[in-house]
Amino acid sequence: MSGHPIECTVDLSAPGRQVGRLEIPKSTNTGGWAHQFIPIATVANGEGPTALVMGGNHGDEYEGQVAGLRLLRELRPEELHGRVIVIPCLSPEASRGGTRLWPNGVNFNRSFPGRIDGPANEQLAHFLSTVLFPLADYVIDIHSGGNTGRFIPCSHMHVVDDPAQRRAMLEGMQAWGSEYHYLYIDIAGHGLLPVEAERQGKIVVTTELGGGGFVAASTHRLAWEGLQNVLRHAEILDGEAVKRDPPATILDGRDPRNYVFAPASGIFETLVDPTDPVSAGQLVARIHSLEFPEREPEPVYAPLDGVTACVRAPSRCEQGDNVLVFGQPIEPSALL
Ligand SMILES: [Zn+2]
Numbered sequence: 001m002s003g004h005p006i007e008c009t010v011d012l013s014a015p016g017r018q019v020g021r022l023e024i025p026k027s028t029n030t031g032g033w034a035h036q037f038i039p040i041a042t043v044a045n046g047e048g049p050t051a052l053v054m055g056g057n058h059g060d061e062y063e064g065q066v067a068g069l070r071l072l073r074e075l076r077p078e079e080l081h082g083r084v085i086v087i088p089c090l091s092p093e094a095s096r097g098g099t100r101l102w103p104n105g106v107n108f109n110r111s112f113p114g115r116i117d118g119p120a121n122e123q124l125a126h127f128l129s130t131v132l133f134p135l136a137d138y139v140i141d142i143h144s145g146g147n148t149g150r151f152i153p154c155s156h157m158h159v160v161d162d163p164a165q166r167r168a169m170l171e172g173m174q175a176w177g178s179e180y181h182y183l184y185i186d187i188a189g190h191g192l193l194p195v196e197a198e199r200q201g202k203i204v205v206t207t208e209l210g211g212g213g214f215v216a217a218s219t220h221r222l223a224w225e226g227l228q229n230v231l232r233h234a235e236i237l238d239g240e241a242v243k244r245d246p247p248a249t250i251l252d253g254r255d256p257r258n259y260v261f262a263p264a265s266g267i268f269e270t271l272v273d274p275t276d277p278v279s280a281g282q283l284v285a286r287i288h289s290l291e292f293p294e295r296e297p298e299p300v301y302a303p304l305d306g307v308t309a310c311v312r313a314p315s316r317c318e319q320g321d322n323v324l325v326f327g328q329p330i331e332p333s334a335l336l
Contacts, residue, residue, distance in 0.1 A: 006127040041072040048082025049137035059094020063209040064142025067223040082236040110191040139197040145211020151310040153210040156182035172205040175233035176226035212313040251327025257303040260324040268317040278302035
């Protein structure tokens with residue numbers, strides 16, 4: 001891609017299967033003219049839509065990285081109509097380090113739309129925003145709770161304003177086939193990858209596949225089978241998309257009170273697990289202090305009636321950490 005500091009070694013307009021890499025200029029004390037490599041593959045065959053599939057936006061979320069690598073290895077042009085561009089891991093250095101953030105402390109998912117002359121994370125965001133998103137009909141960004149959260153394994157979405165885009169995103173979310181789905185809002189700043197893709201009118205499909213510092217076999221299966229089913233639903237990958245029966249439960253997290261922050265630092269004791277129903281005012285967690293052993297633990301109450309969607313994973317918390325996330329069941333027809 002001439003003119004952009006990031007090089008792409010595959011021809012994204014060519015048919016067939018190519019595996020290569022993005023190269024981001026990088027200068028270190030041991031490598032002055034180095035490049036950071038990010039694997040990318042394109043598999044294309046004839047007419048049809050394009051899906052851009054990405055894992056590892058956050059380095060410690062491995063479900064999407066494993067599914068993305070498998071897609072990169074196994075996908076063949078003869079089994080699809082259209083094109084799949086896959087980047088198994090957007091943040092390889094963070095993946096190696098087992099961290100959510102890049103080694104320089106930035107959250108890649110707050111780097112959008114990016115800047116061509118910014119630091120590496122903003123250059124990569126700019127490349128995605130200006131080169132890859134415009135090629136795509138579907139933008140699939142696979143997240144999980146990583147080290148910090150135990151989320152109900154689910155696909156999720158922003159409730160976007162445009163009715164046609166909202167319906168397409170609802171159907172894409174449902175095609176993942178998880179038992180639950182979640183409607184989320186941005187409670188921790190701007191600059192998210194999905195928001196830029198939504199602004200460009202894309203059908204954005206995102207997930208929160210479990211988390212908590214480990215990946216269960218069932219979650220790896222959901223990542224792989226859900227991804228394939230979405231590609232079938234998009235009529236890119238051959239084969240019939242499977243519809244979940246009985247239908248999934250959609251949890252509405254659009255009321256900001258659903259995101260609960262630790263009132264104090266200490267040892268976090270949850271009293272609820274993902275999928276547990278709660279009532280407004282119910283005691284759902286306690287935060288204990290070793291500094292004041294005789295003090296009653298700090299109580300945390302459910303803000304609303306609903307269902308537990310995510311519980312903080314590490315047992316230590318700092319004041320202000322997001323410790324619980326809830327949602328209220330909603331019918332899909334309410335989104336049309
Ligand atoms: Zn994430």
